[in-house]
Amino acid sequence: MKEKVIETAGKTWRFLGQNGQTSVSQLPKVLKEKDEVVLQALGWLAREDKIDYTVKNRRTFVSLVEGELRAFNAVVYNMNEEITSAKTAGNGKLKAKK
Numbered sequence: 001m002k003e004k005v006i007e008t009a010g011k012t013w014r015f016l017g018q019n020g021q022t023s024v025s026q027l028p029k030v031l032k033e034k035d036e037v038v039l040q041a042l043g044w045l046a047r048e049d050k051i052d053y054t055v056k057n058r059r060t061f062v063s064l065v066e067g068e069l070r071a072f073n074a075v076v077y078n079m080n081e082e083i084t085s086a087k088t089a090g091n092g093k094l095k096a097k098k
Contacts, residue, residue: 008033008041013050013064017072021054021063 011031016022022030028038042062045051050068054061064072 004037005040005044008037009044012038012041012045013068013072016051016062016064017069017076021061024060024062027062 008031011033012027015027015031024039024042027033027042028035031038033041042051046053050065051062052065054063063069
């Protein structure tokens with residue numbers, strides 16, 4: 001169970017990085033996970049100070065804190081750089097890592 005919560009925390013972090021502020025009630029649907037697992041994953045991320053909670057019209061929303069959003073964008077940027085380098089080195093074809 002702990003592994004599933006950790007995996008879901010990672011999925012949640014990536015989803016929030018890509019999509020921004022999201023309703024807590026929507027997360028289980030978009031992540032295709034059980035409510036209880038998503039809530040535990042949010043607790044995990046909250047304990048690590050990776051997310052912010054906001055209440056609007058009695059609905060609770062979560063988003064990555066600024067530092068985590070920067071970290072997410074850095075990961076995406078580095079992945080894009082690696083893909084570009086691999087394409088350039090291989091004349092447009094990705095090479096498998098050994």
